[in-house]
Amino acid sequence: DIQMTQSPSSLSASVGDRVTITCRASQGIRNDLGWYQQKPGKAPKRLIYAASSLQSGVPSRFSGSGSGTEFTLTISSLQPEDFATYYCLQHNSYPPMYTFGQGTKLEIK
Amino acid sequence: EVQLVQSGAEVKKPGESLKISCKGSGYSFTSYWIGWVRQMPGKGLEWMGIIYPGDSDTRYSPSFQGQVTISADKSISTAYLQWSSLKASDTAMYYCARLAVGIDYWGQGTLVTVSS
Numbered sequence: 001d002i003q004m005t006q007s008p009s010s011l012s013a014s015v016g017d018r019v020t021i022t023c024r025a026s027q028g029i030r031n032d033l034g035w036y037q038q039k040p041g042k043a044p045k046r047l048i049y050a051a052s053s054l055q056s057g058v059p060s061r062f063s064g065s066g067s068g069t070e071f072t073l074t075i076s077s078l079q080p081e082d083f084a085t086y087y088c089l090q091h092n093s094y095p096p097m098y099t100f101g102q103g104t105k106l107e108i109k
Numbered sequence: 110e111v112q113l114v115q116s117g118a119e120v121k122k123p124g125e126s127l128k129i130s131c132k133g134s135g136y137s138f139t140s141y142w143i144g145w146v147r148q149m150p151g152k153g154l155e156w157m158g159i160i161y162p163g164d165s166d167t168r169y170s171p172s173f174q175g176q177v178t179i180s181a182d183k184s185i186s187t188a189y190l191q192w193s194s195l196k197a198s199d200t201a202m203y204y205c206a207r208l209a210v211g212i213d214y215w216g217q218g219t220l221v222t223v224s225s
Binding site: 032033034036038043044045046049050087089091095096097098099100101102103 | 142144146153154155156158159161166168170204208210211212213215216217218
């Protein structure tokens with residue numbers, strides 16, 4: 001099974017900051033990784049798919065990079081609505097038994 | 110428009126059975142895997158298992174094998190997650206999701222509360 005290690009588990013930042021979240025896969029997964037944002041009481045929302053492709057409607061301040069085992073999500077200039085929890089999801093397996101990272105809670109400093 | 114609509118919140122007692130549902134619309138239900146995801150209070154997302162409604166091929170994560178049953182009725186475009194004997198530790202939000210390049214659509218979630 002593919003394990004995903006996400007860091008940090010929590011992060012305090014200010015509006016306007018640039019932040020980076022990292023996910024590491026236990027084995028190579030090509031670019032089969034997505035990033036999701038979840039706000040309290042809501043279902044997660046996809047931000048990035050295929051490691052670096054921006055989901056339609058998602059602001060361009062979100063970007064993803066990486067391939068193989070190391071991936072990053074970057075928010076270039078934090079906005080108030082970006083304070084949420086972020087998860088990576090590897091989707092390299094077939095049948096599609098995927099794996100989430102542990103999550104990163106992004107809080108206001 | 111693709112939609113996954115889940116059944117409403119449930120409050121149950123330990124030992125009771127439960128079946129929650131996820132109805133797909135706006136796409137070919139039999140052509141995409143459906144996954145179930147658990148989120149315990151204040152915790153992260155956990156992958157429970159998957160089903161391919163076209164042929165009912167079903168897989169479970171080791172942590173959930175034998176604890177839940179995933180099924181689907183393709184005639185009504187609905188997937189199910191069921192328990193035969195609930196425990197307090199099953200208290201969580203449960204999401205269904207359409208699997209396409211990861212997860213592209215989510216249900217709104219079903220909150221299951223198990224308390225005596």
